[in-house]
Every structure is written in C-alpha cells, then in structure tokens.
Amino acid sequence: MAEDGEEKLLATVQHIVQTLGSSDTMTEDILKVFSNYDGRLSLDKLYAARAAAAAAASGGGGGGAGGIGGEHSMPASPPLPPPPAAAAAGVSAAGARPPVTSMERTVRTLDRQISQFVAMDRLIWADSADADAFLEAVDDLIGTVQELDAAGTNRALLDRADELLSRCMARMEDEFRALIERPDDAAPVVPGGFGSDASDEEDDFGGGDGYGDEPIPIAKPVTDYDVVIDALSPGSIANVHQIAKRMVDAGFGPWEELEFDIARWIPAFNMVFRILIPSERRLCDRVFDGLAPFGDLAFIAAVRTQALQLISFGDAISSSSRAPERLFRVVDMYEAVRDILPDLDPVFSDPYSATLRAEVSTMCNTLGSSIKGIFMELENLIRRDPARVAAPGGGIHPITRYVMNYLRAACGSRQTLEEVMEGDLGANGGAPVAVDPDRPTSSLAVHIAWIMDVLHKNLDTKSKIYRDPSLASIFLLNNGKYIIQKVNDSELGVLLGDEWIKQMTTRVRRWSVDYQRTTWGKVTTVLQTGSPGIGGLPAKAMLQKLRMFNTYFEEIFATQSEWVIADEQLRVDIRAAVEDSVMPVYASLIAKLKSSPETGRDWFIKYTPEDVVARIRHLFEGAAK
Numbered sequence: 001m002a003e004d005g006e007e008k009l010l011a012t013v014q015h016i017v018q019t020l021g022s023s024d025t026m027t028e029d030i031l032k033v034f035s036n037y038d039g040r041l042s043l044d045k046l047y048a049a050r051a052a053a054a055a056a057a058s059g060g061g062g063g064g065a066g067g068i069g070g071e072h073s074m075p076a077s078p079p080l081p082p083p084p085a086a087a088a089a090g091v092s093a094a095g096a097r098p099p100v101t102s103m104e105r106t107v108r109t110l111d112r113q114i115s116q117f118v119a120m121d122r123l124i125w126a127d128s129a130d131a132d133a134f135l136e137a138v139d140d141l142i143g144t145v146q147e148l149d150a151a152g153t154n155r156a157l158l159d160r161a162d163e164l165l166s167r168c169m170a171r172m173e174d175e176f177r178a179l180i181e182r183p184d185d186a187a188p189v190v191p192g193g194f195g196s197d198a199s200d201e202e203d204d205f206g207g208g209d210g211y212g213d214e215p216i217p218i219a220k221p222v223t224d225y226d227v228v229i230d231a232l233s234p235g236s237i238a239n240v241h242q243i244a245k246r247m248v249d250a251g252f253g254p255w256e257e258l259e260f261d262i263a264r265w266i267p268a269f270n271m272v273f274r275i276l277i278p279s280e281r282r283l284c285d286r287v288f289d290g291l292a293p294f295g296d297l298a299f300i301a302a303v304r305t306q307a308l309q310l311i312s313f314g315d316a317i318s319s320s321s322r323a324p325e326r327l328f329r330v331v332d333m334y335e336a337v338r339d340i341l342p343d344l345d346p347v348f349s350d351p352y353s354a355t356l357r358a359e360v361s362t363m364c365n366t367l368g369s370s371i372k373g374i375f376m377e378l379e380n381l382i383r384r385d386p387a388r389v390a391a392p393g394g395g396i397h398p399i400t401r402y403v404m405n406y407l408r409a410a411c412g413s414r415q416t417l418e419e420v421m422e423g424d425l426g427a428n429g430g431a432p433v434a435v436d437p438d439r440p441t442s443s444l445a446v447h448i449a450w451i452m453d454v455l456h457k458n459l460d461t462k463s464k465i466y467r468d469p470s471l472a473s474i475f476l477l478n479n480g481k482y483i484i485q486k487v488n489d490s491e492l493g494v495l496l497g498d499e500w501i502k503q504m505t506t507r508v509r510r511w512s513v514d515y516q517r518t519t520w521g522k523v524t525t526v527l528q529t530g531s532p533g534i535g536g537l538p539a540k541a542m543l544q545k546l547r548m549f550n551t552y553f554e555e556i557f558a559t560q561s562e563w564v565i566a567d568e569q570l571r572v573d574i575r576a577a578v579e580d581s582v583m584p585v586y587a588s589l590i591a592k593l594k595s596s597p598e599t600g601r602d603w604f605i606k607y608t609p610e611d612v613v614a615r616i617r618h619l620f621e622g623a624a625k
Contacts, residue, residue, distance in 0.1 A: 103154070106144055107161050113137045114164060118171045123178055125239050138168050138246050145250075169250055176243045179236055262317065262329045266336045269310050273340050273360070277303050281347050296350040307356055311363050318366035322373040324381060324406060330374065331413045334367040334420065368420045375421075375447050378406070382454045390465040393564035393622055394474035396482050397462060403455050404486040407448060411491040418444045445495045452483070452496065473515035474563055474620075477574075480508040481567045512574060519560070520581055523552050527585040539596045542589060543604060549586065550606050557615050565620040578616050586612060 117124050117134045125131045145165055148158040232240070280302050288295025314333060320326075341361060348357035382403060391397045410417060421443035459479050463472040484504050487493050493501060526548045565571040587609045607615075 101154075103144065103148065104157060106140070107157060107164070110137055110141050110144065110161075111164055114141065114168055118167050123175060124171070125175055125179060131239070131242075135242055135246065138172070138250075141165055141168065142246070142249050165250055169247060172243050172247055176240055176247070179240050179243070180232070258317075258320075259329055261313075262333060265310065265313055266332060269314075269336055270340070272306060272310060273344065277307065278343075278347050292350070296352045299350075300352045300356065303353075304356060308359070311359050314363040315366060318363070318370040322370060322377045324374055324378045327371065327374045327406075327410060328413075330367060330370050331416055334364065334371060335413075335416055337364040337367060338416075338419075371417070371420045375451070378403070379451055379454050382451070382458050385458060387458070387462045387465060390462065391475060391478075393562055394466070394471045394478060395564045395622075396478050396566050397459065397475075399458065400455065400479045400482055403451070404483060407451065407492055408486055408490040411495070414444070414491055414495070418442045421447055442495075445497075448492065448495050449500065452500075455483075468559075470515055470519040470560075471563060473511045473518065474565065476511045477508060477515065477570065478564070478566050480504060480511060481570050484508065485567070512577065515574070516577060516581060519556060520578060523549060523556070524581055524585055526552065527582075527589050539593065542593050542596070546589060546593065546604065546606075549589075553607065553612065553615075557619070560619050562622065563620050564622040571620050575617055575619060578619070579613060582616070583609060583613065 114134070114137050117130065117137070120130075124134050141161065141164060145158065145161045148154060148161055281299055284295045284299040284302070288298060314337065317330060317333060337360065341364060344357050344360060348354055382399060385399045459476065463475050466472040466475060484501065487496055487501060487504070526545055565574060590605060590609060593604065
C-alpha cells in the first residue's frame with residue numbers, strides 16, 4: 001500500500017510539472033522544490049519516474065493498464081530535463097544513462113537518507129536514533145565531498161554533493177539554535193508536563209481541584225551567590241557539540257560569510273541612523289509638540305530595540321578574532337560609525353536617548369580598539385612565523401610578500417588609521433622613537449616602523465637556516481630589495497620617511513658586499529699573480545692557479561645557477577659587480593700564460609674570458625633555467 005501511495009504521489013508530481021513547467025529551467029526548479037519538501041521526492045526518484053513515463057509513452061501509447069495509474073492514469077508527461085549531474089555526464093533525453101559509478105551511488109544514497117531528515121517538521125534531535133543516523137549520514141557526506149574535491153574529475157557530482165551539504169548545514173544550524181534556545185523541545189515528551197517536578201509541586205501546594213484557591217509558589221531568597229549554573233544539561237551540551245563539530249568539519253561559518261554580513265550591516269546602519277531614527281524623532285516631536293517628556297519616551301521606545309540590534313553586531317565584531325585579514329572590514333565599520341556620530345547629537349539630545357548615543361560612541365571606540373589589536377596581532381603573526389623552511393634559491397619569503405602587501409593595502413585607509421592610533425605613542429613598551437622632520441611622528445608611523453623592525457628580525461633569523469653564507473646574503477638581498485620597492489611605491493614611504501629608506505638601502509648594499517666577499521673573494525685571491533713590478537710567477541704556478549680557478553668557478557656555477565634574484569635590475573647589478581671583480585684578474589692571468597714561453601699555446605685554457613662572462617650572466621635565474 002505504501003508503494004502504491006508513493007507511485008501516486010510521483011504521478012501527481014509529474015502532472016504538476018507538466019502543467020507548470022513551461023521551460024527546462026522552470027521544470028528543474030519545481031523538481032528541486034519538491035525534493036526539498038518531502039524525502040520521498042528525491043531528485044533520483046523524480047528522474048527515474050521521468051524515464052519510466054517516457055518509456056511508457058513511447059511503448060504503450062501513453063497510458064494503458066500497464067501505466068502508473070491504469071486507465072485512470074494522469075496524462076503522459078513530456079520528458080523532463082536531465083538533472084545537472086546527469087546532463088554533464090551525457091544523459092539522453094529518452095532517459096538512458098551511462099554506467100553509474102560507486103561515487104554516484106553513494107551520493108544518491110546519501111541524498112535519499114538526508115532528504116528525509118531535512119524535510120522533517122520536528123527537531124531531529126527529538127529522537128536520539130534519528131540524530132545518530134543523521135550525524136552518520138553527514139559524516140559520510142563530508143568524506144564524500146572531500147574525496148570528490150581531491151579527485152577533481154566529476155565537477156557536476158561534486159556540485160550536487162556540495163548542494164546537499166549546504167542543505168545539511170542549514171538544517172543543522174536550525175537544530176543548533178533550537179537546542180540552545182529551547183533545549184526542552186529536543187527531550188522526549190513525558191506525560192504530565194515536567195514529570196517529577198509537577199508531582200512535587202502538587203505535594204507542596206496541595207494540587208487542589210479548584211481554580212481559584214491554589215496557592216501561588218513563592219521563590220525562596222538567594223543567600224549563597226557562590227553558585228555556577230549550567231545553562232544546558234550535559235545531554236544538550238553533548239548534542240550541540242556534535243553539531244558544532246560537523247559544521248566546522250564542513251567548513252561552515254568562515255570569515256567570508258561574516259564579511260558578507262558586515263557588507264550588509266553598513267548600509268543597514270546608515271539607513272537606520274541617518275533616515276529612520278531621525279524621521280522617528282521628527283514624527284515624535286510633531287505628535288507630542290509641547291509634551292517633551294512624553295515625546296522623548298515615545299521616541300526611545302520606538303527606536304531602542306532596532307538600534308541595539310545593530311550596536312550588538314558591532315560589539316560582537318569588536319570582540320571577535322583579531323586576525324589580520326579582518327582589518328579592512330573593521331575599518332569600514334569604524335568609518336561608518338565615526339561619520340555618523342556628529343549627526344546623532346541633535347537626534348539623541350534628550351536625557352532618555354542620550355544613553356543610546358553613548359552606546360554608539362562606545363561601539364566606535366571598541367571598533368578602534370579592535371583595529372589596534374589587529375595591528376598587534378600582525379606583529380605576533382610575524383614573530384610566530386616559523387624559521388624552519390627556507391625560501392627556495394634564497395628568493396622572497398611569503399611572509400615578506402604578505403606583510404608588505406598588507407601594509408600597502410592598509411595605507412589606503414591611512415587617515416582613518418592615524419586617527420585610531422593617535423595618542424597611542426609608546427604603546428610598544430615605551431621604546432624611544434627618533435623624531436625625523438621629514439616623516440610624520442604619528443602613532444601609525446611608529447606602528448609601521450615597529451612592524452618593519454619585527455619583520456627584519458624575523459628575516460634575519462630565517463637567513464640563518466641557510467648553511468651557505470652566500471645564499472643567506474642572497475636571501476636578505478631579495479627580501480630587502482622587495483621591501484624597498486613596496487615602500488617607495490606606496491604611502492609607506494611617507495610614513496617611514498626618507499631616512500628609513502636610506503638605512504634600508506644601506507643594508508641592501510652591505511648584503512651585496514657580503515655576498516661578493518663570501519663567494520668570489522677566494523676566487524679573486526687565487527687569481528692574483530703578484531705585482532707587475534716584482535716579476536711574475538713561474539708558469540707552473542700560474543697553471544696551478546688556473547686549475548684552482550676552474551674548480552672554484554664550476555662549483556659556484558653548479559650551485560648558484562639555481563639561486564634566484566627576483567628583481568631584474570638587482571640581478572643585473574650583482575652580475576656586473578661579479579664581472580668587475582673577477583674578469584680583470586682572470587684576463588690578466590690568461591694573458592700572462594699566453595705570453596709565457598713555457599705555455600704559449602691555448603690548449604690549457606678551459607674557459608676563455610668570454611666563456612666566464614657568459615656563465616656569470618646566467619647566474620641567479622632559478623632552477624627552471
């Protein structure tokens with residue numbers, strides 16, 4: 001009987017789709033609505049019914065006794081559009097399907113199971129067996145989504161599984177909220193209301209049959225305040241923990257979603273505080289003209305609830321995580337609140353609404369404190385960045401790119417940040433800051449300089465990972481040059497000042513000299529043949545020097561051809577400096593060997609000066625070269 005009822009239900013859906021589905025898109029939307037409404041109407045069943053109806057229409061003329069409803073069956077439905085996953089896999093209009101993979105069968109099974117729970121009109125957690133089955137299905141779905149995402153071979157099936165997971169998360173959010181707000185709704189219903197409490201109450205207060213003579217219970221006075229109350233029972237806590245765990249595993253509630261809420265909050269805040277609340281004040285002033293206290297009371301009663309909802313959101317953002325990526329949205333909120341504060345003075349001028357104006361001002365201050373905290377967290381992030389993995393080839397470290405691009409973007413709100421930071425000088429442990437007439441001495445400038453100092457120390461620590469001192473110098477060169485470029489190309493240069501840039505440029509030159517000394521110092525030393533006025537070295541000694549040069553040079557080229565200097569101009573400058581230090585002494589040695597009577601032939605020369613120059617000019621191009 002149940003199967004007959006389900007078949008009739010499917011036939012009814014087919015009829016509705018035929019009647020209302022004027023296009024493939026509309027038909028698809030109708031099917032999704034039905035599948036979300038009733039677990040028996042999963043998309044798989046609806047498309048299977050489509051295939052059966054199409055086969056019956058082509059084989060039996062559209063409704064013999066073998067049809068779904070016999071001679072009283074519904075009019076034959078037109079073929080329904082294939083589901084997105086099936087269409088992507090090449091399903092034909094007649095309903096033929098390619099072989100179903102095990103992953104497709106898994107998603108279909110999970111769709112049937114989960115759709116039944118999602119469509120329930122009661123709490124899933126009202127029945128522990130249902131809750132356990134639902135959680136098991138969600139775990140399987142999360143694992144399936146992760147497998148599909150890792151494989152990357154069936155995008156349509158992954159989209160379908162993601163859509164199902166989104167429905168799960170929406171239902172779990174509702175369950176979570178219900179368990180927090182109404183934990184008793186999830187408990188099994190016990191006859192007699194609250195169980196033993198009701199009987200105890202009758203014993204204490206008589207439980208009379210009449211309606212008017214029952215005594216009213218009176219709360220006992222609290223004498224002991226050293227009490228901790230569990231807002232939820234242990235069972236409810238376990239339930240909400242299980243839900244929260246699945247929501248986190250599924251990636252529910254990332255910062256991007258909160259960003260979306262902030263983007264909606266800002267125009268809503270402006271609408272309420274710039275238009276609706278002033279309009280309400282104008283209305284109350286007119287209605288209660290000459291009745292000031294009553295008008296003020298009516299005004300605050302009308303606007304307080306809505307205003308506090310917006311203020312509560314701002315306070316929640318202020319007290320939430322201070323991860324650096326949140327800076328820009330928090331700055332947007334701060335600017336929205338700051339800009340509106342002057343306009344609130346005439347609106348909240350009476351003593352009854354003055355507290356509301358104070359709460360808006362407090363929210364502005366807490367948002368400002370959050371911005372300061374985010375900058376402190378950026379410093380902590382740099383300090384905590386581990387010095388375990390070296391940048392390949394001595395290139396630019398990711399932390400350098402992140403910090404410099406972050407600070408450049410932050411300078412887009414320079415005026416706001418200076419306003420927030422003002423009065424915060426000396427916040428970094430009272431460290432003295434030199435006053436430079438060419439740069440602002442605002443607290444923001446101090447914060448930026450402090451962050452740059454923390455970054456420099458972090459990079460210096462990371463440079464010690466490299467066993468080769470020459471590679472450590474290249475690493476510092478790359479990162480130092482990148483920092484200078486980013487500072488010069490943005491308002492960071494104004495904040496840090498010319499003196500800071502000069503000091504950083506001096507550091508880069510020093511690292512360049514360190515590289516020259518540690519790498520090429522021994523090469524130029526071995527090429528020395530003595531002063532021209534003191535007579536030359538014997539040919540045999542010069543040949544030995546040439547062999548040593550060849551060995552050193554080949555080792556350097558084999559190693560440093562895979563090193564990288566990211567900035568093209570810096571790469572050219574370093575190569576030119578190497579040529580200037582090596583080529584004169586090398587060319588001199590070759591010339592002396594050629595002019596010597598003992599070695600007047602070229603057979604002993606492995607690298608001509610031109611060969612050496614060519615190899616030097618291929619240094620620092622990275623492993624790809």
